[in-house]
Amino acid sequence: MPFYKKIVINKTTSIFIWKIEEDFNTLFRQVQLKDVSLARLESMKSESHQNGFLAVRMLLQHIGYTDFDLYYDNFGKPHLKDGKQISISHSCDFSSILISSTITGIDLEVLKEKIVTIAPRFMDVRHLEGLNNVDKIKKATVIWGVKESIFKIKNEKGISFPQHIFEKEFHLDDNRGIAQLRFNNIIEEYCFQFEFVENYALVCAFQNK
Structure with a gap:
């Protein structure tokens, strides 16, 4: 389970990083996805993008959330149902999320x-x-x-x-x-x-x- 690193920015803000070493099938079997997320995943043409998407869900599960706690507004910005702020980024071999009590970007x-x-x-x-x-x-x-x-x-x-x-x-x-x-x-x-x-x-x- 390649959870890579946690970076504490301050007492209410942390970054979590996943190093993507698994293949698509391994990641897919380990996450639960709501229907809209499954449809989004299936629309992705690049396996690298699919793996990054799934690794974000692995990070959510690692820190006690699931895909069902995450939603996107009309502008495509991610939110968590409990009101915590979240920002997401992934690139090639890594996915990252930032969780905070204040609005942030990563x-x-x-x-x-x-x-x-x-x-x-x-x-x-x-x-x-x-x-x-x-x-x-x-x-x-x-x-x-x-x-x-x-x-x-x-x-x-x-x-x-x-x-x-x-x-x-x-x-x-x-x-x-x-x-x-x-x-x-x-x-x-x-x-x-x-x-x-x-x-x-x-x-x-x-x-x-």
């Missing part, structure tokens, strides 16, 4: 060289100056994760990563930072934390109030 991304090539499309590339190639990949991936996490929290149509979400300068050894969402004439500040799990960047964000 993103898990594999580290790939391509992120540096596309960085000008979503971030201020000056934040990569002076870094070696490995650290450029790490930092660009973290910044993507920051913007993805904030987008999951806000979940509003029209938000653009390069035009509306701005990260303040930070260093990789800080493991945390600040970003702003400037959208619809409103400025909101978010704090974020990150760490690296094998060849992945794991990022979570919270709104500063």
Whole structure:
């Protein structure tokens, strides 16, 4: 049972990570799915996506929930029936969920060289100056994760990563930072934390109030 890691952010917020080592059939046999989830699973064309979906349900069961406790709103945002906040992310070999008493967002991304090539499309590339190639990949991936996490929290149509979400300068050894969402004439500040799990960047964000 490859439950991989629990990361405690604070006394009301924790991240749970599952390393996907099982095949589809093994995962499928171990989870209970409501009809709508089964239909969603069957519609997925990629076995990798199916396994990530099932691994999220394995995580829910690991911490005392089931698929029947999880539902999605009209915008596709996940919720738990007991009122706890949940955010979900999976990528290739890992699935992760964040459980909190406050609204949060999580993103898990594999580290790939391509992120540096596309960085000008979503971030201020000056934040990569002076870094070696490995650290450029790490930092660009973290910044993507920051913007993805904030987008999951806000979940509003029209938000653009390069035009509306701005990260303040930070260093990789800080493991945390600040970003702003400037959208619809409103400025909101978010704090974020990150760490690296094998060849992945794991990022979570919270709104500063």
